[in-house]
Amino acid sequence: MTDILLSLFSAALINNLVLQWPLGIDPLLEAKGRRQVHALGLATACLMLMVGTFGYMVDAWLLAPTHLTSLRLFAWLPLxxxxIAPLLRLLARRLPSLPFDGLWPLLLGNAGVLGVALLNGRSDQGLGSAMAFSLGAGLGFWWVLSLFDDLRQRTFNNDIPLPFRGLPIQLISAGLMAVAFLGLRGLVKT
Structure with missing residues (x-):
């Protein structure tokens, strides 16, 4: 049980897919507005959990026993x-107050979703740890997305020199957030 909690905590904070592994940075820069940020964060967390869990099961129960592990990417990418589409329909039906319209391209282009499956396939810690890592990665993505949106709103209202407005200050902010999360590195070894 402790390993599962450490895996969840580690994936969310210490080994964050967006800040430590630069995966999923495109949706981070594209999402605007508090409601869209939470819709994208929830959809990404659910998708990471599903792809990480099903990807681990396909790998452990189908590809590894048949010695077809070289086909992992070809199995996980279509998965x-x-x-994406059934998940967005389900979330839109369950939570009609959040705008899930137009999130399909952001979820499709999110490399963090495939990164979860690849990192789960690399470690042989069991289905529980794979699910905890996937959920932690999704929650970490959602948290960074919320923090980055708040930071973007704060920099929008401040006087920023003209060459740094827009994307440059966003990338500098993402780098500073990565340095702040780097301070947590070494706290938990998984």
Whole structure:
């Protein structure tokens, strides 16, 4: 049980996919507005959990026993693409107050979703740890997305020199957030 909690905590804070592994930075820069940020964060967290869990099961129960582990990417990529539309329909039906329209391209282009499956396939810690890592990665992405949106709103209202407005200050902010999260490195070894 402790390993599962450490895996969840580590994926969310210490080994954050967006800041430590630069995966999923495109949706971070594209999402605007508090409601869209939370819709994208929830959809990404659910998708990472589903792809990480199903990807681990496909790898451990189908590809590894048949010695076809070289086909992992060809199994996980269609899995992640095929789960996006049903997930968005389900979330839109369950939470009609959040705008899930137009999130399909952001979820499709999120390299963090495929990164979760690849990192789960690299470690042999069991289905529980794979699910905890996937959920932690999704929650970490959502948290960074919320923090980055708040930071973007704060920099929008401040007097920033003209060459740094827009994307340059956003990338500098993402780098500073990565340095802040780097301070947590070494706290938990997984």
């Amino acid at each position: 992640s693409v095929l789960l």
